[in-house]
Every structure is written in C-alpha cells, then in structure tokens.
Amino acid sequence: MRLFIEEIFRLPYKILINKNYRYYLYLLIKYGSQKRYEQKTIKFRKYKITIADSRSFIAQYRDIFVEEDYKFLCNSPNPIIIDAGSNIGISILYFVENYKSSKIIGFEADNKIFEILKSNIEQNRINKVELINKAVWIHNEGVYFSSEGADGSAIVSDKNSSNVASIKLSSFLMTFSKIDLLKIDIEGAEIDVIKDCENSLLMVDNLFIEYHSFKDGQQSLSEILRVLEKNNFRYYIKEVNKRSAPFINKEKSSSEFMDVQLNIYGYKYK
Numbered sequence: 001m002r003l004f005i006e007e008i009f010r011l012p013y014k015i016l017i018n019k020n021y022r023y024y025l026y027l028l029i030k031y032g033s034q035k036r037y038e039q040k041t042i043k044f045r046k047y048k049i050t051i052a053d054s055r056s057f058i059a060q061y062r063d064i065f066v067e068e069d070y071k072f073l074c075n076s077p078n079p080i081i082i083d084a085g086s087n088i089g090i091s092i093l094y095f096v097e098n099y100k101s102s103k104i105i106g107f108e109a110d111n112k113i114f115e116i117l118k119s120n121i122e123q124n125r126i127n128k129v130e131l132i133n134k135a136v137w138i139h140n141e142g143v144y145f146s147s148e149g150a151d152g153s154a155i156v157s158d159k160n161s162s163n164v165a166s167i168k169l170s171s172f173l174m175t176f177s178k179i180d181l182l183k184i185d186i187e188g189a190e191i192d193v194i195k196d197c198e199n200s201l202l203m204v205d206n207l208f209i210e211y212h213s214f215k216d217g218q219q220s221l222s223e224i225l226r227v228l229e230k231n232n233f234r235y236y237i238k239e240v241n242k243r244s245a246p247f248i249n250k251e252k253s254s255s256e257f258m259d260v261q262l263n264i265y266g267y268k269y270k
Contacts (some may be wrong), residue, residue, distance in 0.1 A: 020065045027058050039116075045093075049120045052088055052113060060090040069263060070094060072206040074180050078103060084136040084169065084193075085185035085210075087113060089120040096126055102180075103128055109135035109145055109164050109186075136186060137166040138196040169193055170200040178203050185210040191220045194227050201231040206267050210240075213260035224264065233266035 014021050023045070031042075031054040041050045051057040063069045070091060079102040081095050086106035095104050106129060108114040114133040121129055135143050144161040170193075173179065182204045184190050190209050201207065207228070213219050228235050240261040243249050250259070 018066070024058070024062050024066050027061060031058060047093060047120070047124045049088070049093075049124070050116050052116055057088070057090070060087065064090055064094045070181065070183060070208060071098065072181055072267070074099060076178070076180050077101060079180035080176060080178065081105070081181045081183070082173075082179055083107065083183050085183070085187070086117055086131070087185075089117045091183065092117075092121065092126070092129060093124075096129070099180075101128075103130075105130045105132065107132050107134055107136050107167070109133070109143075109166075111162075111164065132167070134165045134167045135189070136169040136172075136184070136193055137189065138168060138170070138192050140166060140168050140171075142166050168196070170197040173197060173200040173203070176203055179205065181206045181208070183208040188212045188214065191223060194224050198227050198230065201227070201233075204231075204266075207233060207265075209264040209266070211260075211262040211264055212258050214257055215259045216257075219260070221262070228264075228266045232268055234269065235267075236265045238263040238265070 015025070034054040036055055037053050039050060039052055040054075041048065079099050081099065081102050081104045083091055083095070083104060083106040086092055086108045089106070092104055092106055095102055106117065108117050108131070111133065114131070118131055121131060135145060137143055142163050143166045145164045146161045173182070182201075184193065184207070186193065187210075190211060194209065209224060211221060211224060213221070225235065240263055241258075
C-alpha cells in the first residue's frame with residue numbers, strides 16, 4: 001500500500017515542493033504548442049531573453065533548472081566553468097545564479113545562435129562570462145557546419161555546408177591549472193573531441209558529456225568511457241530518450257538521425 005500511495009502522489013508532491021517544476025509546467029502551457037523555429041523575445045524568470053525555438057528552450061529549462069543536470073559541488077572560491085555548446089545561454093544563466101563568483105567561458109559554433117547568446121548575456125548585464133564564437137574540435141583549422149536553427153546544429157563532412165572557426169579544445173584546457181566543470185554538448189562531435197582530450201583532463205574535476213549515437217554510424221560509447229577511466233573519473237550514465245521494448249523498438253527515437261542519446265556525468269572523489 002505504501003508503494004501505491006507513493007506512486008500516485010509522486011507528481012502532486014513534485015508540483016507542490018519544486019518551484020522550478022511548477023515554472024516548467026507554466027512554460028509548457030504558454031509556449032509548448034507554439035510553432036517551431038520561431039524566434040521571439042520573452043520574459044524568463046528575472047531575465048529578458050530571446051529564444052530560437054520554443055520546444056528546445058522548454059527542454060533546456062527542464063534539464064538545466066528542474067533536473068539540474070549541471071549542478072556540482074564546488075570548494076573553489078572562484079570556480080572555472082567551460083561550457084562547450086552554450087546555445088542561447090540557458091546553461092550560463094543557471095551557472096550565474098548558482099555559482100556567483102565563477103568565471104564562465106562559453107563556446108557556440110552556430111553564428112546565428114551565437115548572436116542570440118551574446119544578446120541574452122549582454123542585455124541582462126551579466127559579467128564574468130567570456131563568449132567565443134567557435135566550434136570546439138580537434139584542431140584550429142575550421143570545420144564544416146550544418147545549422148539546424150535551434151539546438152541540433154552539428155559539425156559535418158559536407159563541404160557544401162558553411163565553414164566556421166574552430167578551436168582545439170585539448171590545447172585550450174591545458175591553459176588552466178584547474179577546471180571545476182567542463183560541459184560538452186556538441187551534437188555528435190564529442191567522440192573525436194574527447195579522444196583528442198585524452199591527455200588534457202587531469203585538471204578537470206567534473207565533466208558532463210552529452211553522447212549521441214547515429215543510426216548509420218558506429219557506436220563509440222566505450223571510447224568515451226575509456227578516456228574517463230584513464231583520467232580517474234567515476235561516471236554515471238542517464239538515458240535521455242527512453243524507449244519501451246528496446247529489443248522491438250530498436251531505432252525508435254525523438255531524433256530522425258540518432259538512436260541513442262545519453263548524459264554522462266564524470267566526477268572525481270577527493
């Protein structure tokens with residue numbers, strides 16, 4: 001009976017005690033049915049921000065503020081946070097609110113999204129944030145890039161796509177003696193980047209990686225985990241797109257191109 005009561009009251013209890021979840025429901029009601037990829041300026045919490053796509057914005061708010069995917073324990077007086085894949089800046093707003101004395105460096109490759117990101121940070125007068133309009137990659141020679149218009153833009157091999165500047169993340173990391181959080185959400189480029197960073201992660205205390213498995217490609221989760229293990233990370237893996245009867249629904253996903261999406265949390269015990 002106790003389990004039954006816990007189950008039926010789980011959602012009402014969450015609504016009652018979690019103000020961020022209540023705000024998430026408000027966003028669903030207000031923006032959930034609006035047309036996709038339609039840019040608009042809205043009032044968000046205490047901020048005025050521009051969003052590129054209502055649905056991706058709502059999902060970001062849920063993951064970042066409700067689920068608190070990027071929350072970490074920090075003993076540094078001035079933590080260093082590197083945000084690879086800042087999109088429109090919802091993650092940066094979370095970091096600013098929760099780690100007030102932090103130095104935040106945000107990378108965003110998509111030129112149009114970067115302009116929204118820059119505007120969101122500047123118009124809300126947020127300091128101690130450095131924004132870099134480059135793709136994090138394995139070299140500094142630029143990459144071909146496909147813009148999706150929201151949060152799904154990615155590095156591609158198609159030479160007919162636009163070319164954007166890149167930065168070799170492994171070399172950039174080596175300029176720091178300590179990094180409190182490295183967040184990597186780069187839509188499929190994470191395999192190459194993490195492999196290239198194999199010898200550049202010792203100074204990183206907390207590491208978030210969004211892993212993507214493409215339906216027509218080799219699955220490479222083990223390569224990421226090998227690098228984490230070599231650098232003394234413990235890790236926790238959370239499924240993003242849950243799938244019932246996975247032996248039957250082998251390719252069912254919210255994405256046309258991906259069959260698996262995972263959040264990987266790497267952390268080190270002191």
